[in-house]
Amino acid sequence: MMSDAQEEADILKQSIREFAETAIAPHVAEWDEAQRFPSELVPTLADLGLMGAVLPAEYGGSGLSYPEYVVVIEEIARVDGSIALFLAAHNSLCVNHIFLIGTEEQKRRYLPDLASGKKIGSWALTEPGSGSDASSARTYASRDGGHYILNGSKNFITNASVAGTYVVLAVTERGAGHRGLSAFIIDRGTPGFSIGKKENKLGMRASDTATLILEDCRVPEENLLGRQGNGFHDALHVLDGGRISIAALAVGMAQGAYEHAVKYAKERKQFGKSIAEFEATQFKLADMATEIDAARLLTLRAAGLKQTGKQTTMQSSMAKLFSSEVAVRVANEAVQIHGGYGFLKDFPVEKYYRDVKLCTIGEGTSEIQRLVIARKILE
DSSP: OOOOHHHHHHHHHHHHHHHHHIIIGGGGGHHHHTTTOOOGGHHHHTTOOOOTTTSSSGGOOOOOOOOHHHHHHHHHHHHHHHHHEEEEEIIIIIIIIHHSSOOHHHHHHHHHHHTTTTTTTEEOBBBBEEESGGGGGOOEEETTTTEEEEEEEEEEEETTTTEEEEEEEEESSOOOOOGEEEEEEEETOOOTTEEEOOOOOOOTTTTTTEEEEEEEEEGGGEESSTTOOOOOHHHHHHHHHHHHHHHHHHHHHHHOOOOOOOHHHOOOOOEEEEESSSSHHHHHHHHHHHHHHHHHHHHHHHHHHHTTOOOHHHHHHHHHHHHHHHHHHHHHHHHHHHGGGGGGGGTTTTHHHHGGGGGGGGTSOOOHHHHHHHHHOOO
């Protein structure tokens, strides 16, 4: 007999799948080609409760558990990784940082608008010369009475051009390494804060990615998020959850590519029969299905642990590492099964192939995930 929790999870999965297939799937190629984030989709995402997915109701959120949130991201990514990435960056990074670290006043001020879709969230850590080595950040925040003055730039920032609320990491104590970083909430329209170059990307082209520029940007001291100098530590805590969402994103795209490969293999005829009847194709599909299931289970394990309040640093990194690399392998094999047609934009696997690579880079490269896992093993 199915439990109430399982029945609710199945209903959530089916409702998100139906939404993705009716509201997103018909436009995927168009948005990708135009490199346009579909802002018209935001009110519907908000109505579905997806803009405040893991926030409690008191802040306008849906109160989804982390395992349920994983289902949401996977089902959206199964159809379009760009929209899932938008949701993951908004929820797991910007919203979650404010929820986990913010004061009650900051939560009341910012979270309801983010959960309702009135504002989109963005989270900015990476700089032109500071990627994996976040402690080498150069964006600097100097104290000036009741304000901080920020100067510098951030790049590869998801949702940068479309957001209304930003969490930005900056150095408040030079020479202190990661202990010198602090986080700030910045409103769009703040003097000295502007949007720079929008990136022309290989994949995830409907997900907005741009540079942020800070030139004598005055931020009131009440917008300091967490304790001064604790920004890096807090960011790592936020990334533990963010990496689970990227793992779910990778699983969803892998699932989508796999399903298209199965469908094509059954339809494509060579040597008088479908290519699905050839053992070479069957073995590819078997490996793809097995690895996707393993990736999904690792992701759900990390999500389950996070839901109970346990530290998930190693489990999040394992899920993100394995799922992202599985997604790359699955997309590659999906293109191979399609043969020459897989190289054409007329077939969806071409886009999955371009999109999945970001999962091995964003929110910590595969190399960084291996370092995190190794350090936890050797503690």
